[in-house]
Amino acid sequence: MGNNVNCIDEKIPFELPEGWAFIRLNTAWELISGRDLSPSEYNDKNDGIPYITGASNFKNGHISLIRWTPVPQVITRRGDLLLTCKGTIGEIAHNNFGEAHIARQIMAIRNIYSLNVDFLALCIEYSMTKIKQAAKGLIPGISREDILNLVIPIPPTKEQENICNKLKVTFSAIEYIEKSLN
Numbered sequence: 056m057g058n059n060v061n062c063i064d065e066k067i068p069f070e071l072p073e074g075w076a077f078i079r080l081n082t083a084w085e086l087i088s089g090r091d092l093s094p095s096e097y098n099d100k101n102d103g104i105p106y107i108t109g110a111s112n113f114k115n116g117h118i119s120l121i122r123w124t125p126v127p128q129v130i131t132r133r134g135d136l137l138l139t140c141k142g143t144i145g146e147i148a149h150n151n152f153g154e155a156h157i158a159r160q161i162m163a164i165r166n167i168y169s170l171n172v173d174f175l176a177l178c179i180e181y182s183m184t185k186i187k188q189a190a191k192g193l194i195p196g197i198s199r200e201d202i203l204n205l206v207i208p209i210p211p212t213k214e215q216e217n218i219c220n221k222l223k224v225t226f227s228a229i230e231y232i233e234k235s236l237n
Contacts (some may be wrong), residue, residue: 075214081203083167103125108122110160138179
């Protein structure tokens with residue numbers, strides 16, 4: 056990073072194919088930590104922009120919008136990857152709805168180099184067991200460093216797309232089989 060060269064060989068979990076590279080999340084994405092609002096600063100009347108408070112807003116990779124605030128302070132934008140980081144940790148969803156204020160139980164991961172956000176979500180899901188083991192405190196929580204220091208394998212852009220597409224098909228097939236067994 057910059058003029059500093061640090062050997063991260065002990066952090067490398069496996070060998071990579073030609074054309075791939077390991078990077079730390081903080082070199083390609085911005086991490087935005089949320090901030091709580093007081094009850095007088097939000098409402099349930101669609102007044103303002105959505106206010107995402109925590110894991111209760113996350114369901115199957117989607118966000119339900121039930122609160123709004125006319126005084127947003129920490130904003131997630133369309134395209135961000137949202138991650139719960141306090142209490143119920145490790146829920147992930149894409150921001151596909153636009154601007155919203157996020158509470159301190161949420162982190163937004165913003166793509167600053169137009170990398171594949173679906174691929175990033177897969178990498179974070181893969182790392183989630185290790186991330187949860189690092190959770191600290193009476194109410195479990197993950198720190199900014201837990202996320203920013205993740206070492207992620209990055210394949211060429213086309214390969215990222217191919218991996219995501221194949222996994223979507225596979226997950227759909229698994230879901231179909233599970234439904235047919237019930």
